[in-house]
Amino acid sequence: MRNFDEHNITEAVLGRVRNASDPRVRQVSEAVVRHLHKFIREVDPTFEEWQQAIQFLTDTGKMCSDTRQEFILLSDTLGASMLVDAINHRLPEGATETTVLGPFYVDNPPVAELGDDISGGAEGIPMYCHGIVRDSGGKPIAGAIVDTWHSDDEGYYDVQHYDEGGTISMRARFQTDENGEFRFWSIVPNYYPIPDDGPVGKMLGAQGRHPYRPAHVHFMISAENCEKLVTHVFIAGDKYIDSDVVFGVKESLIKALDHQHAGTAPDGREMDKDYAILNYDFVLSPGK
């Protein structure tokens, strides 16, 4: 076929991608073409604008590294990640709600012992974080794998300091004990801007949006015969709790810190300064 114009090209492209042997590839390809062409027809871009779009995507790809995933940031800030999360989690009653993975998860985090301090000596308010992991029947799960990671007192993740010689901190993997409990020490995380020195930061600026996320602790929890849970616990009272740049906040995931004076902590540790306790129990959905 020749002589493609604005009226017949979509059908022509659909005709080509229908040759895909895998039905899912065919379905997704057709949807990409239809929606992309509809978008172009609606927006009616000039050549220069289309070139800018190409350059934006190129810059976004170039920004990606082992410790920075700019396309995840783009997906997050356009609400796409939370939408994908929502359609994949029509959860049974009582199961802990999910939220975005975010761009700062690192595969194979360091394994730590229950009760360890994972702050790496970072400054801030000490935080004792603990909770119980249960199955949907309410039974504590022993040996569940609990990955956690969070920002420091200034809102930076460890990976954002690697360039300046920083090492792994505020990031670890635990295993729950026979009572299904995990516990560790760290510091209270702070709200923070998502990395905004790249294309996504420029986009947010152009859209008149702030780049902040309210303070939270990430959790990824897995156990036999259960769905892997990816979520955060948000710290109540944060100034950005109602305007999270990635739309990740859910009421059920907000928890107040329990502020304590210096003294004996719940795990017997003697604290010579004030500290906070973050307690959150998780319920995993049954595996599919």
Added chain:
Amino acid sequence: MRNFDEHNITEAVLGRVRNASDPRVRQVSEAVVRHLHKFIREVDPTFEEWQQAIQFLTDTGKMCSDTRQEFILLSDTLGASMLVDAINHRLPEGATETTVLGPFYVDNPPVAELGDDISGGAEGIPMYCHGIVRDSGGKPIAGAIVDTWHSDDEGYYDVQHYDEGGTISMRARFQTDENGEFRFWSIVPNYYPIPDDGPVGKMLGAQGRHPYRPAHVHFMISAENCEKLVTHVFIAGDKYIDSDVVFGVKESLIKALDHQHAGTAPDGREMDKDYAILNYDFVLSPGK
């Protein structure tokens, strides 16, 4: 706002991007969000599929370099480039039709003299290419800038050989003479696969598509008070003329080679082997 779910998140994201101060940024941002979310709702991706999509875009960005633009290839192979071309070129009667720029244009090509051989000594059938550039009133344009670039006898562009020490060839910038004519020698280009060792090549494979473009010579022509013309001249009879992977072929841009025996060429050059003539006249639209 909190508690985003699959029903309210699109409106929430639209509410944020409406803060854009530039009305065009606002319009495009809203359209991106609406179409992207519609696409996600239709396709209903699993987490793993969404992760694959993120990885595909990341890999596409990583593949881009000074001599390789994988996002343009993606836009081309999804018919998006030709659609953008079509909606930007509702041309006046008689003007030469346009087609995609493609990923192999290089800024500031070497300036050559009319009649020069730009083949760089590449093997193949010699080709004498000439034509007249006219305005929409039919008047020849002296001093028009004519950029041309094309593949070699095996279907490769010069930039694809840079890694192995190749240099600029089959690529030049001319100025039309007082009669509006351009003329140069090169070799007859061949059909070729778009670079298919990257993400776009994988996509085409999954979609059951071949990666070929029919043989053509690129032209980008500009002159005062005229619209810049970006087009190709396709060589008639090519086996891929009806299945161009980037949907670029238009009937009016197809021209047959005029095959000649050794002897005196139209510009007086003595040819000791058979050669071909490609003659195409261009008509530029009035500038806006």
